[in-house]
Amino acid sequence: MKKIFFAVCLYLPVFLSGQLVVDTPLSARLTGYDIDVVLEPVSHIVKGDMTAWWVNNSEKPVVDAMMHMYLNAFSSNMSSFAKGGQWSPAGDEGWGWVKIRSIYDYKGNDLSDSMNFQSPDDGNTHDRTVLQILLPEPVLPGDTLRFSINFESKLPSPIDRTGYADDFHFVAQWFPKFGVYETAGMRQREADGWNCHQFHPNSEFYSNHSVYNVSVTMPEEYVAGSGGMLIEEIFPGDSLKKVVWRAEDIVDFAWTAWPEYKSVTRKWRGVDITLLTTDAGLKKADNQFAAVIYALEYLDERVGPYPWPHLTFVDPPMSGAGAGGMEYTTLFTSAGGGLVPSFLKLAEMTTIHEFGHAYFMGILASNEFEEPWIDEGMNSYWEQRIVDHHYGDGYGLIRLPFIKMSDSDQGRLGYITSPSRSISTNDLPSWLYPHGTYGMMSYDKAAAWLHTLEGLIGTETMDKLFREYYRRWAFRHPSGRDFISVVNDVVREEHGDRFGENMDWFFEQVLYGNEICDYRVAGVTSHKIKSYSGVVEGDSVTYTRSDRTSDTLYISRVSIERLGGVSLPAEVLIGFDDGKELLERWDGKESYKDYEYTGATRVIWVKLDPDDKIDIDVDRINNSWSSTQKFYASRRMTDKFVFLMQLMISMFTL
Amino acid sequence: MAVLKILGKGAAAAVSSYKLILLIWVTTMVMVFMVALPLRSFLSNIFGNSMAVTRLSDGFDLGLAGDMGKPFVSLLSAVSMGGLLLLLAGFLLYTFFAGGLFASCASGWGRLKMSTFIRESARNFLPFLKIAVLMMLLIAAYTFFIVGIPIIVTMAISGGSKGSSNFIYLFYAIWALGMPVWLFVADASRRWVAATGSGNVFMALSAGFRALKERFWVSYGIVLVILILNASFVFLSIWFTGWSIPEKGGLIFLFFMATQALFIIKLFMKTWRYASVCALASQKK
Numbered sequence: 049m050k051k052i053f054f055a056v057c058l059y060l061p062v063f064l065s066g067q068l069v070v071d072t073p074l075s076a077r078l079t080g081y082d083i084d085v086v087l088e089p090v091s092h093i094v095k096g097d098m099t100a101w102w103v104n105n106s107e108k109p110v111v112d113a114m115m116h117m118y119l120n121a122f123s124s125n126m127s128s129f130a131k132g133g134q135w136s137p138a139g140d141e142g143w144g145w146v147k148i149r150s151i152y153d154y155k156g157n158d159l160s161d162s163m164n165f166q167s168p169d170d171g172n173t174h175d176r177t178v179l180q181i182l183l184p185e186p187v188l189p190g191d192t193l194r195f196s197i198n199f200e201s202k203l204p205s206p207i208d209r210t211g212y213a214d215d216f217h218f219v220a221q222w223f224p225k226f227g228v229y230e231t232a233g234m235r236q237r238e239a240d241g242w243n244c245h246q247f248h249p250n251s252e253f254y255s256n257h258s259v260y261n262v263s264v265t266m267p268e269e270y271v272a273g274s275g276g277m278l279i280e281e282i283f284p285g286d287s288l289k290k291v292v293w294r295a296e297d298i299v300d301f302a303w304t305a306w307p308e309y310k311s312v313t314r315k316w317r318g319v320d321i322t323l324l325t326t327d328a329g330l331k332k333a334d335n336q337f338a339a340v341i342y343a344l345e346y347l348d349e350r351v352g353p354y355p356w357p358h359l360t361f362v363d364p365p366m367s368g369a370g371a372g373g374m375e376y377t378t379l380f381t382s383a384g385g386g387l388v389p390s391f392l393k394l395a396e397m398t399t400i401h402e403f404g405h406a407y408f409m410g411i412l413a414s415n416e417f418e419e420p421w422i423d424e425g426m427n428s429y430w431e432q433r434i435v436d437h438h439y440g441d442g443y444g445l446i447r448l449p450f451i452k453m454s455d456s457d458q459g460r461l462g463y464i465t466s467p468s469r470s471i472s473t474n475d476l477p478s479w480l481y482p483h484g485t486y487g488m489m490s491y492d493k494a495a496a497w498l499h500t501l502e503g504l505i506g507t508e509t510m511d512k513l514f515r516e517y518y519r520r521w522a523f524r525h526p527s528g529r530d531f532i533s534v535v536n537d538v539v540r541e542e543h544g545d546r547f548g549e550n551m552d553w554f555f556e557q558v559l560y561g562n563e564i565c566d567y568r569v570a571g572v573t574s575h576k577i578k579s580y581s582g583v584v585e586g587d588s589v590t591y592t593r594s595d596r597t598s599d600t601l602y603i604s605r606v607s608i609e610r611l612g613g614v615s616l617p618a619e620v621l622i623g624f625d626d627g628k629e630l631l632e633r634w635d636g637k638e639s640y641k642d643y644e645y646t647g648a649t650r651v652i653w654v655k656l657d658p659d660d661k662i663d664i665d666v667d668r669i670n671n672s673w674s675s676t677q678k679f680y681a682s683r684r685m686t687d688k689f690v691f692l693m694q695l696m697i698s699m700f701t702l
Numbered sequence: 703m704a705v706l707k708i709l710g711k712g713a714a715a716a717v718s719s720y721k722l723i724l725l726i727w728v729t730t731m732v733m734v735f736m737v738a739l740p741l742r743s744f745l746s747n748i749f750g751n752s753m754a755v756t757r758l759s760d761g762f763d764l765g766l767a768g769d770m771g772k773p774f775v776s777l778l779s780a781v782s783m784g785g786l787l788l789l790l791a792g793f794l795l796y797t798f799f800a801g802g803l804f805a806s807c808a809s810g811w812g813r814l815k816m817s818t819f820i821r822e823s824a825r826n827f828l829p830f831l832k833i834a835v836l837m838m839l840l841i842a843a844y845t846f847f848i849v850g851i852p853i854i855v856t857m858a859i860s861g862g863s864k865g866s867s868n869f870i871y872l873f874y875a876i877w878a879l880g881m882p883v884w885l886f887v888a889d890a891s892r893r894w895v896a897a898t899g900s901g902n903v904f905m906a907l908s909a910g911f912r913a914l915k916e917r918f919w920v921s922y923g924i925v926l927v928i929l930i931l932n933a934s935f936v937f938l939s940i941w942f943t944g945w946s947i948p949e950k951g952g953l954i955f956l957f958f959m960a961t962q963a964l965f966i967i968k969l970f971m972k973t974w975r976y977a978s979v980c981a982l983a984s985q986k987k
């Protein structure tokens with residue numbers, strides 16, 4: 049990968065190749081932004097100048113540029129974002145927008161009349177979140193396009209990911225930003241072209257890894273943080289301060305400013321971690337740092353290194369809750385730190401999830417719009433592993449004396465209980481999931497089948513394939529197909545053809561298919577073999593058994609069924625009345641299977657998928673059978689209920 | 703010293719009325735089982751012969767809720783509705799029995815025949831119900847002023863987050879320290895009704911307050927001691943129940959016996975409070 053870096057560095061402007069944050073460029077750095085703005089705290093306007101670069105690394109001249117203008121999603125109730133997410137402003141002051149006041153190319157050509165809004169996703173002509181700029185002359189291969197832009201961004205209220213609430217400002221998706229110019233073959237694309245999607249209620253990330261030099265002038269009393277590294281704070285007088293940040297190799301730059309922030313810092317293996325929180329949140333700071341360090345350690349070991357020396361995360365106040373639970377790689381927001389009781393790991397889960405996006409979308413910069421599963425699903429899978437690993441397998445999310453739940457079960461629950469779980473495949477673009485199934489499909493189902501994949505190929509192979517995925521695709525733009533090809537290579541290397549030629553059969557079912565998976569133990573029968581067994585043939589009887597004195601022999605038949613369309617290999621553990629156990633492996637191809645055992649012992653229990661490897665099985669209660677009903681659990685539950693009710697009655701009467 | 707003496711008398715009186723306590727225990731158990739048994743067979747039906755039920759071993763695994771599907775929703779509403787009904791029925795039942803218990807104190811503890819006990823319970827029921835409702839309203843208002851308002855105020859000041867709020871615990875403490883006052887008044891008023899045979903609730907309440915005023919520290923002290931013991935006892939009981947996971951038939955039966963023994967002790971502690979308040983009143987005469 050180094051080779052690519054050096055090749056690209058040759059024609060990069062000095063600005064792009066400079067090093068302040070990381071030792072060597074991590075990415076190709078095809079885009080960069082130099083931004084100098086002022087935050088006007090009363091009008092909630094951010095305005096100033098920006099120089100934006102884009103390098104044409106294709107082999108053909110490019111005649112236009114495409115930019116995200118995402119704050120315009122808040123400039124109309126008719127934008128695709130506002131319609132889909134039902135956002136409306138909190139009064140006259142609540143609208144948001146981004147306006148380009150002037151734009152010139154490096155030759156000084158005024159391009160203000162060459163701009164037009166596009167709606168590539170849904171044709172919504174009211175949507176002004178994607179801007180096309182027609183260039184006076186094409187950008188030749190290897191050339192750099194440079195815009196000098198004066199712009200003004202009005203933040204929206206209420207906050208929906210970005211915006212303000214009184215003097216709390218969370219400034220994301222706030223400046224005109226390049227789309228990704230994709231070359232043929234990249235993400236299985238047929239021809240070169242821009243990939244620049246509208247701002248949707250459910251997706252917002254797909255950009256080049258860029259370099260950012262950002263200066264923001266704001267009132268002195270504001271405490272600010274960003275996805276960049278703090279270079280300096282300058283105090284020009286008039287109770288103002290100018291904060292200068294630099295960020296390298298991240299896909300988006302967001303920042304926040306609020307006079308009330310409390311700032312706490314810790315260090316983890318050379319990474320300076322800053323938490324910006326509230327008074328109330330301070331009490332949970334230890335938990336929050338623990339959570340983010342768990343995630344750092346876990347992903348660092350199993351996926352790949354976290355390469356930046358800085359990381360900032362925010363626990364926003366209630367008024368800024370709309371900014372909670374978001375990811376900007378080296379900056380992310382948690383939620384509810386000060387409010388949630390400690391038996392419920394919701395805040396920790398959010399912290400771990402949003403940090404995880406530094407990998408799944410930040411470093412491995414997939415396209416959230418077109419393949420949300422590889423962003424949210426993959427990240428949820430890792431979040432669930434981390435939460436359950438650190439807070440307790442089986443009770444990672446909730447741990448009370450009488451109630452518990454693991455984080456992976458929480459995710460699985462969302463999928464298996466959705467009545468619409470099989471109305472679409474899992475590979476749709478974010479805005480095309482029907483009937484509100486986006487979250488259930490992109491997060492829950494995808495995470496559930498990634499757990500299933502782990503169950504099939506083993507945790508070790510799973511970790512190995514993610515390390516390989518990182519090795520091949522870090523700081524590039526992988527697609528789902530690219531991920532699958534890593535899976536196929538690693539599984540083949542580790543397991544030969546145990547799973548067939550490749551794993552495509554798995555992804556065809558769970559990702560590109562919409563069927564459900566449901567295995568069931570239909571039942572078990574055992575009967576004695578009669579003392580006299582045989583066939584009358586002509587005048588004689590052929591006995592298979594005629595010895596009255598011999599031991600009792602049984603024939604036990606175990607019947608299992610596959611009720612759903614998804615067929616996966618499954619293990620069947622069978623228990624006999626002498627305590628012996630037998631493990632059978634079923635390929636799951638037919639819709640049913642019978643196992644028959646003859647001997648002195650009877651089958652008394654059966655567990656299909658005994659280790660709960662198949663997370664996408666929509667009903668696990670029917671996965672086992674026992675000759676004796678396991679009454680004791682319900683008896684114990686009942687006894688506890690009785691006693692607790694007795695106590696309650698006694699306590700609530702005088 | 704006075705407090706300990708009265709507590710001792712109260713304890714003796716409570717022990718001597720063990721028959722009444724056992725009667726209350728049996729009645730409560732029958733009542734609760736009327737709701738619990740259908741729940742149990744419902745649960746057994748959902749799981750049938752499945753071994754997934756073992757996942758309920760250390761607490762209800764919410765991860766199973768999805769596999770249970772719609773029956774889980776029915777189970778949840780059955781548990782919450784059943785629980786509410788039980789609380790309501792329990793409230794009436796305990797108000798009824800309190801009538802008999804306070805009557806015991808008038809006639810000397812331990813001497814009351816079962817039939818008299820029931821008759822006295824019935825006779826005192828209405829005034830006791832009124833006293834209970836009034837006192838509970840008073841306690842609710844008290845709780846709102848001492849705990850509710852400070853919480854609302856801190857929430858408002860700290861912009862909605864729970865709070866710059868270590869000092870909220872101060873209000874919890876004040877609240878808890880105030881509780882013996884209300885309980886003493888409720889008990890003394892009911893003792894007055896049982897002793898005088900009058901059904902006048904307001905006279906009863908003013909008698910209760912008067913009794914409190916007459917010997918405030920002793921009155922307050924006895925209820926406070928019992929309340930502290932009671933609270934620690936309940937806490938330990940819940941902790942025990944939560945973390946006990948008996949797996950076999952015999953152990954489950956033992957567990958059940960243990961919980962019921964704990965409950966009988968809980969009933970004894972309540973009777974102890976009643977009896978101590980009565981002992982204090984009779985000592986005065």
Ligand SMILES: [Zn+2]
Nearest residue numbers: 401405424427
């Ligand atoms: Zn996410």
